[in-house]
Amino acid sequence: MIKFHSLSTTDKDLVQRFTMWGNRQNCDLSFANLISWRFLYNTQYAIVGDYLVFRFYAGHHLAYMTPIARPELQPDGTLHVDPSRELSIEVLKAIRDDSIAMGHPFLLMGVCSYMVEKIEAALPGTFDMKLSRDYSDYIYTREKLANLAGKHLQSKRNHINKFKKLYPGYVYKPLTPDLIPECLRLEQEWRRNQEEPGQSATTYDESRVEELRSMTRAFDRWERLQLTGGTIWVDGKLVAFTFGCPINHCTFDVCVEKADTSYEGAFTIINQEFVRHLPEQYTYINREEDMGEEGLRKSKLSYKPDLLLEKYTLTEKRPLADFEDQERIDKETRALWKLVFNDPEPFIELYFGRVYKSEYNYTCQIGRHVVAALQALPYTLLYHGREVPTAYMSGVSVHPDWRKQDVGNNLMRQAHFAIYHKGVVLATLIPAEQWLYGWYRKCGYAECITCTPPPKGIGTMSYDELDRLQRLQPCGIIHDREGYDIIQADYRLCPEGYDDGRKQPLQGMMRVINALKALQLYAARHPDYSGTIRVQNDKDIPRNNAYYRIARGTVEMSDEPDASALKLDIRQLADFIFKDENATMTLMLN
DSSP states (O other), X not given: OOOOEEOOGGGHHHHHHHHTTSSOOOGGGOHHHHHHTHHXXXXXXXXXXXXXXXXXXXXXXXXXXXXXXXOEEOTTSOEEOOGGGSOOHHHHHHHHHHHHHTTOOOEEEEEEHHHHHHHHHHSTTSEEEEEOGGGOEEEEEHHHHHHOOSGGGHHHHHHHHHHHHHOTTOEEEEOOGGGHHHHHHHHHHHHHHTOOTTOOHHHHHHHTHHHHHHHHHHHHTHHHHTOEEEEEEETTEEEEEEEEEEEETTEEEEEEEEEOTTSTTHHHHHHHHXXXXXXXXXXXXXXXXXXXXXXXXXXXXXXXXXXXXXXEEEEESSOOHHHHOHHHHHHHHHHHHHHXXXXXXXXXXXXXXXXXXXXXXXXXXXXXXXXXXXXXXXXXXXETTEEEEEEEEEEEEEOGGGTTTTHHHHHHHHHHHHHHHTTOOEEEEOOSSTTHHHHHHHTTOEEEEEEOOOOTTTTTOOHHHHHHHHTTSSEEEEOOHXXXXXXXXXXXXXXXXXXXXXXXXXEEEEEESOHHHHHHHHHHHOTTOOEEEEEEOOSSOGGGOEEEEEETTEEEEEOSOOTTOEEEEHHHHHHHHHTTTOEEEOOOOO
């Protein structure tokens, strides 16, 4: 498998060694966009040969960006990418194999139109190639936006002239970190003005929460990202701001532009003034996509783009055998379990006959064979009377030939991301061996749940009696009736394994999958707690990385920095929430 790394601001120089001197003008290659939207896309990178590759999630599906060639030093001392090297079919095949290993049919995004024929010629009949009009970039020459010359831009000049007539004392200032609070205030005002009649502020905020998070993350990393921005002031009041960063040596990406629409022409003037103040090396301005929004499309077209950068999306034309051959996957997962755990055949028959389901199974396939697998089994955690969706990570196994090659880490990452989108709040597991505790800690698990011995008389106990007992506990995993029937079948196979006289408690582990929902449980349980928690460094589920303000039993999620915040990684968060809970689980077929 390809070893990918989570993208961070410290990777700026490395990434821009590929992007700054290449030919790509795609706004997705703006480093500010890569970083500020990482919470949504879970962006990672790898160097494959002489190509930079980005791997991310588009919705719930793993996707890849078209690989970016390393620029070569020319005789004149400049750096350049020869057009013949813009695309490597070998690298394309390598990332396609990586996608299969991660459990996803291949999805390639941001494919330039001139690459489509080359890919089809090299891999005929393999992909459907769809033009994504909503994601086409609007690119303009600097000269056009700075001067707005010509009859077709007369209306823009009229807006500029009216603004200058109404506000002759307006001032343009570079956007510096000390002005960021004013920008956030204007952004909030802009969002309120965009509300539709009858639409609540809460509903509207939710529809744009991702954009706000991205902007706040960019502001929080302003100097590390080396962003460039501009502002417009009227009578000491901020009425418009914008910012962005380079895509390559001659193309600048405008990431954000906001204005107070009560000042007629504010959007037009910030657009023009900002471009005029940019370094002259940027001869092209990318104003990004319209995302299919009719008003945004009309606005971007009104500036008469010099180039509408078309980007194609490639998907597998037919379902891959790797994913449609479920019978093979199930068989190979079972064989891997037998190899790794060497359990008795009757237990394996029970597990794969009554517990295992293909929709719970996550695999890594290499060379068209399953080399790693786990099952995220659905359970319920009873938390002081509330039932919380939980997954028990069962049968985590990697073939001996593929250990110490990052396969296990990728498998866990794949499963964590997937169950987050299935609504799971917490994950639990019991390490099979002592040395695994250290590895699971690195995966975000904390030793804050105990696997207790079975209750006395389990062999003859009815489900109703078990249910009565398990609901007496304030915090613990509970079994449903079907699950208890399976436990009884396992007891009949090996009653001595349930001998409570010889069983000792095992230290289980728990991971927070959804930080917001987990903290909402905590806040409701501790209504007197007040403070801010900053969750950081969750590489598997970047959406969790945020500030959480807790007060009076409620939780507000934000990216607005708070210097007083308690900083916790995702493992420490589990310890924080369950520190004094004495959480338990039992009868987990371990």
